[in-house]
Amino acid sequence: MARILMKGNEAIGEAAIRAGCRFFFGYPITPQSEVPEYLAKRFPEVGGVFTQAESEVAAVNMIYGAACTGTRVFTSSSSPGISLMSEGVSYIAATEVAVVIVNIVRCSPGLGGILPSQGDYWQATRGMGHGDFRILVLAPASVQEAANLIGLAFDLADKYTNPVMVIGDGIIGQMMEPVEFPEMTDPKSFKEKPWALTGAKGREPNILTSLFLDPDVLEAMNQRLLKKYRQMEATEKRWEEYNISDHMDLLVFAYGTMSRISKTAIDELKQEGIKVGLFRPITLYPYAYEAASALIEKADKLISVELSTGQMIDDVRLASKGREVAFFGRQGGIVPTPEEVKSEFLKLVKS
Amino acid sequence: MNLNEDKNSVDDESRDSRPDPRSNQKEVHPGQPLGVAKYHIYTHARHALGGHESVKAIYQKLELLGPLQKRILGFLGNFGSGKTEVAVNFAMQLGLAANIENNGVEGPIRIIDLDIINPYFRSREAAEPLTEAGVEVVMPTGDKFWADLPIILPEVKGLIKRTDGKLILDVGGDDLGARVLSHLNQDFPLENTTLMMVVNANRPFTSDLAGARKVLSELEDAAGLKFGGLVSNTHLMDETSPDEIRRGYEFTKKVSAETGLPVLMVTAEPRLIDNGTNSGIRTEEFDCLLLPLYRFMLPPWRRDSIRSG
Incomplete structure (x- = not known):
């Protein structure tokens, strides 16, 4: 197929269709509204079902219900909307059904503003809802990667019967x-899911729930989930290394839009003979600590650059085993220029 | 301990520095260099055109023919067809041309940001270089500058009815965005208005003739106004080749043959235009205006090749 021009949000919609997803339930919120807008136009051409829910709380429960039938389903929202969905995400993780959730992050906290941000890192990687559960989190840095990761997200959601989030700052969705x-992918080509609610004709009814009152049963469920997360940690870590050398003046940690701004700065510093490498996590959970640690050993200084007040820096510290990690970030929807980032890098290298 | 008497509580100390909830009511005057310009984060526009002589030279060679001589020139199209870049570049050309005496272009040149649906990459973000080029930018101000609210400024109706200079309209995408014109269509001097549909054949929903025609009639229905021409804006961002421009022009000509609407402009980044060494496109290949198009709406990691100063 020829290359076409798309907004990140539109590409997310089309990639979901290509992955065999025919169900989307959601509620509009800037800067992700082009996802439902695209699907509202495109789904009728492929026999898909788009429903604008009355709220994000309704939308997350609609995807929960659809996922219980074993079909591929997804929703998308932006920060405050994702918060509203968090109860449902916990239920989905506990019920062990597969959904994909897209978060095109805007600047918060509170109602905040519509400009880009990475302020939902902690929420995505640590706090997507109540209870002991994790979701896989994928962070694209381009429109093409957003499309690719949507396909991967559906596969991983099915593999682990677990929610998978694709997270991008507003720029990833809008550019x-x-x-x-x-x-x-033909939606009928997926293998049958014996646990799914498909109408109990000729078999015992399947029951899907997250309610377990017996403490022994509930503990066993927690342990079962934990085993699944350990397996994710062992097999699903993804990252990109950029401009890595055996002895770096500085190693930068950045994802999404900040990684691309950092690359521009790194390329310019390279011309000036300053060796700056980049570690870009693609999975924010599980975070590739071992790969990061191996690079950290080759670098004099470390910095985490974010469109937040310092959230991913927690994971960089875990990887750095006690080494000092510097931080640079902007908030409020202000995206630093490559010049600004470059001068931060230089300052640190020369200090 | 009575908490109310604890003068050292975090709350007491930090309340004073909370943002002013009324900050959205601050005065920012349209057309003036913006107080918000330091937050120009999506465009390095301030570098792009300000004082670059070779760019100015291209811009000053402007010749407006036929429907482009009308006073009101509006750009509509489907989502992401490039309306804003075309409108901003065209307004910039007009602004610079109007500064030259007896050049056939009379000011004042105004551009109205009528985009009521896009949150990012809107013409208001190029307000600073437009203003520098002598173009009056009409857009929501204060913190409404950043809002994605359907704001139609009170002065818009009056500007449409005026008879001086040129008025460029940058209308939001799709029928949803074009709907803004249905609110204003009674006010348009139709004999002095040309609305153009911007066509990029590399975008979804307008990649074939049937799609382009469907979008065209949806836009006309939503606006309650008829188109007067087409703009060929087929590109693939940095991956655009001269042949891509030619292919897009051929496609727009087919839309033209089906609809009877003339192709009024073809756009191309200056690097794709023949300069004697790059075997780029030449003006004589097209029966319409070739608009050199500099990208204003750039992602933040992009560095411009053109800088002022």
Whole structure:
């Protein structure tokens, strides 16, 4: 298929269709509204079902219900909307059904503003709802990668019967870049899910729930989930290394839009003979600590750069085993220029 | 301990520095260099055109023919077709051309940001270089500058009815965005208005003739106004080749043949235009205006090749 120009949000919608997803339930919120808008136009062409829910709380419960039938389903929202969904995400994780959730992050806390941010890192990686559960979190840095990771997200959600989040700051959702999609996956081609609610004709009814009153049963469920998360940690870590050398003046940690701004700064510093490498996590959970640690050993200084007040820095510290980690970030929707980032890097290298 | 008497509580100390909830009511005058300009985060526009002589030279060679001589020139199209970049570049050209005496273009040149649906990448973000080029930018001000609210400024109706200079309209995408014109269509001097549909054949929903025609009639229905021409804006961002421009022009000509609407402009980044060494496109290949288009709406990691100063 030829490359076409798409906004990140549109590419997310098309990639979900290509992945065999035919159900979307959601509620509009800037800066992700082009996802439902695109699907409202495109789904009728492929026999998909788009419903605008009355709220994010309704939307998350609609995807919960659809997921119980074993079908591929997703929703998308932005920060405050994701908060509203968090109770449902916990139920979905506990019930062990597969959903994909897209968060095109805007600046918060509170109602905040509509400009880009990475302020939902902790929420995505640590606090997506009550109770002991984790969700896989994928962070694209381009429109093409957003499309690719949506496909991966559906596969991983099915593999682990667990929620998978694709998280991007507003720029990832709003900007246009050329993109190419894989061939269409037939929604009927997926293997049968014996646990799914498909109408109990000729078999015992399946029951899906997150309610377990017996403490022994509930503890066993917690342990079962934990085993699944350990397996994710062992097999699903993804990251990109950029401009890595055996002896770096500085190693930068950044994801999404900040990684691209950092790359521009790194390229310019390279011309000036300053060796700056980049570690870009693609999975925010599980975080590739071991890979990061191996690079950290080759670097004099470390810095986490974020569109938040210092959230991913927690994971960088876990990887750095006690080494000092510097921080640079902007908030409120202000995105630093490559010049600004470059001068922060220089300051640190020369200090 | 009585907490109310604890003068050292965090709350007491930090309340004073809370943001002013009334900050949205502050005065910012349209057309003036913006107080918010330091937050120009999506465009490095301030670098792009300000004082670059070679850019100015291209811009000053402006010749407006036929429907482009009308006073009101509006750009509509589907989502992401490039309306804003075209409108901003065209307004910039007009602004610079109007500064030259007896050049056939009379000011004042105004641009109205009528985008009521996009949250980012709107023409208001290029307000500073537009203003520098002598273009009056009409857009929501104060912190409404950043809002994605359907704001139609009270002065818009009056500006449409005026008879001086040129008025460029940057209308939001799709039929949803075009709906803003249905509110204003009684006020348009139709004999002095040309609305153009911006076509990018590399965008979803307008990649074939049937799609382009469907979008065209949806836009006309939503606006309650008829189109007077087409703009060929087919590109693939940094991956655009001269042949991509030619292919897009051929496609727009087919839309033209089906609809009877003339192709009034073809756009291309200056690097794709023939300069004697790059085997780029030449003006004589097209029966319409070739608009050199500099990208204003850039992602923040992009560095511009053109800088002022």
